[in-house]
Amino acid sequence: MTRALPVLTVLLAIIVVWYGAAVWMNAQWAQDQAARADTTLTTDELIRQTLTQERPVLPAPHQVAMGLWDGLFGQKFTSKRSLVWHGWITLSATMAGFAIGTLAGITLAVGIVHSRTMDQSVMPWAVASQSIPILAIAPMVIVVFASAGVTGLLPKAIIAAWLSFFPVLVGMVKGLRTPDRMQLDLMQSWNASAAQVFWRLRLPSSLPYLFASLKVAVAASLVGTIVGELPAGATAGLGARLLSGSYYGQTVQIWSALFAAAILAALLVMLIGVVEKLTLHRMGLAR
Amino acid sequence: MTALPILIVWLGAWGVNSWLSRFDTRLTRTLVPIVFGTTILLLWEMIVRIYSVPSVILPAPSQIGASFMANLPVLWTDFVQTIIKGALTGWIIGALAAIVTAIAIDRSTFLRRGLLPIGNFVAALPIVGIAPILVMWFGFDWQSKAAVVVVMVFFPILVNMVAGLAATEAMQRDLMATWAAPYWQSLWKLRMPAAMPFLFNGLKITTTLALIGAIVAEFFGSPTRGMGFRISTAVGRLDLPLVWAEILAAAIAGSLFYGIVALIEKKVTFWHPSQRT
Structure with missing residues (x-):
């Protein structure tokens, strides 16, 4: 436990930083979309949109995890998408x-x-x-x-x-x-x-x-x-x-x-x- | 029958080398590898000529040399773009970042325990794969190549530097403490010098990584110059002598890079047992 705890803490910190970076880097695109649609985004909406984009600049960890899961287990093993x-x-x-x-x-x-x-x-x-x-x-x-x-x-x-x-x-x-x-x-x-x-x-x-x-x-x-x-x-x-x-x-x-x-x-x-x-x-x- | 001259050259050179290696002096120790290298080049040239291998598959060394001399200006622009701007900038930034991070996490046992396994793990991963992402973020010019290099060299240097900072003995640290040396003094006068052999080990390993990162990143998009760009376009035109000339340039650059770092190491860590002669 004394060995796993520091590693897990650092991993957690990396994930938090990653989410922060994902919001920050994808915000521009979300803002542009909103400006085009003549709406303004609340902070809450903005964050939600940055984490669910189709082609984000930086995908959020859960998007990568889902992509990975889908690629590994969501397809037939012989499929070209697997x-x-x-x-x-x-x-x-x-x-x-x-x-x-x-x-x-x-x-x-x-x-x-x-x-x-x-x-x-x-x-x-x-x-x-x-x-x-x-x-x-x-x-x-x-x-x-x-x-x-x-x-x-x-x-x-x-x-x-x-x-x-x-x-x-x-x-x-x-x-x-x-x-x-x-x-x-x-x-x-x-x-x-x-x-x-x-x-x-x-x-x-x-x-x-x-x-x-x-x-x-x-x-x-x-x-x-x-x-x-x-x-x-x-x-x-x-x-x-x-x-x-x-x-x-x-x-x-x-x-x-x-x-x-x-x-x-x-x-x-x-x-x-x-x-x-x-x-x-x-x-x-x-x- | 055509293989006869090749065999003769090979056996002759081998005989010379076996004879030379028996003396085992400093002179023969430099002569033997030179003879070996020359033999390989000679055999290569002979094989290409005698069996008339098309230059699309394997150009002869003479062709490569001619192409190298003829394309010097092109090679120089590629060298500046890829090695100086991409690899060197990235290497320096990555090394500085790794050293600063190492000193920062060295103060906390918790951070060290957490970061070291992750650093070791990341150092074994195929980090080159991050190249397409960074090319998307930083554009096609040298900035993206430097970014790839930064990521590639960061972890090996970090792991080495952290190990180096831990390399002092308790006795030496106690001595610093009895002299009432504050943290920075003992870092600067004891632990940094003690970490230097480790640091230079990391720096030497990463010279090659830096070149690889800069060249491979150019396969994902680059301005119309640079070694990776030239290699992939020359391959497309089946201009293999130019490709090999480019590889020769990369090899020279890589050896020089490594050699310069090794030279600095010799100056800085002259006191270390491995540097004494």
């Missing part, structure tokens, strides 16, 4: 990309740890590439693949993989290097082969690092997928939902898609958190 359907499209591309990126990252990290040439050649570039806005390439990847006749899940998955690749690589290299001299010497004195050192010492001690970077990576690959859905032509997925909402001024739709994406991200990170807890607990590494 956020579950769009979310599934986004999720499948995210997971495919996440899997590819994680596998590639781990493989390369293993190579880097075991080969000094690879370490010195690749690692500086991997670190430098962190400072480059890779997401900006996303629309190009989509278009290039589309011109080669590949559309759908694969191009988005490649962007997602690219984004989740670097956190995993960097975290995994760090993790595989955590065993210190003493532990490595002990393995040596037991006459352990390189494979045994890897499976029984390096890999287990890298797991906490791996999970930390997996959390970053899954969030990054979701962002990558959503941005990959932005370029023209995409009709499915949460990113396309954002874009069509912004074209047609459907603010409630934008906010619902945004919140759906946020929920998806939170669920994915939490899922990895649960797996982390179970694994580390089972290995006796839990703190």
Whole structure:
């Protein structure tokens, strides 16, 4: 309770501020409508009108909640208006990309740890590439693949993989290097082969690092997928939902898609958190 | 058979690198990645030439370089519009806001307990999605891009700064108290300096985020200049060398941005163990 109370208070404060901002930002439109109809609004009417507009500048929290509820449960899951359907499209591309990126990252990290040439050649570039806005390439990847006749899940998955690749690589290299001299010497004195050192010492001690970077990576690959859905032509997925909402001024739709994406991200990170807890607990590494 | 020269170059460069990496001096440590990078560029050029890959799919590095040099004025206007006006302004505003907020909530344990989990949560969300909304609110010009950047960089910096302000030890704070240092003095002389490594960690992470935010926000509407605008229109005209030149410019800008922040960090936190050589 002592931990939940401050969070709930801050959340409540955010909602109050949000309502205030919704009234303030939507007031102009309501005033204009009233002026056109030659009526003046009492404060009470004004507030009520600002919170029930069809296309508000800033939708009130309950409007977003209703839009979200309607999108998630009000439609058939196969309907094109259903956020579950769009979310599934986004999720499948995210997971495919996440899997590819994680596998590639781990493989390369293993190579880097075991080969000094690879370490010195690749690692500086991997670190430098962190400072480059890779997401900006996303629309190009989509278009290039589309011109080669590949559309759908694969191009988005490649962007997602690219984004989740670097956190995993960097975290995994760090993790595989955590065993210190003493532990490595002990393995040596037991006459352990390189494979045994890897499976029984390096890999287990890298797991906490791996999970930390997996959390970053899954969030990054979701962002990558959503941005990959932005370029023209995409009709499915949460990113396309954002874009069509912004074209047609459907603010409630934008906010619902945004919140759906946020929920998806939170669920994915939490899922990895649960797996982390179970694994580390089972290995006796839990703190 | 056509793959033979490619293989030879690859194996040759790899051999040179394995040989170089055996010495492990400062010189070879800079040489090895340079050799590797050059090899990649060389292989790229060779693959494009030998298999005559159409430039619509993958332009050769030489083409990209030529396009970069030919379009310098265009790239410069885009750089000013997107990086200086959009990303940099937003980054500075967001960073200042986050630092001030961190100092403000640091005084209250209640606020810190409430805001930190939310800050951590928000930092993992796909915030780029807020771009269409902010473009609607602030118009097509750089103000909306700066606003997106502010929202994107705020939470990572906030979380780092709050952690940094909590990084002093009780002993150090007690010492300040025995000297009868008032709140502001102990903040300025003890806790701010102690928070600097954390703050710069946040600042460095967010340099990339700032560029991403500014570029992606331009996909939702922009004046007829800017990196995001140029990328999406050049893709539409299938002028891929220009797209890659734009990406090269973004990469250079990103590395410079990161490098400058890292340099300032070195000057400010010279006392920190990670900065000693």
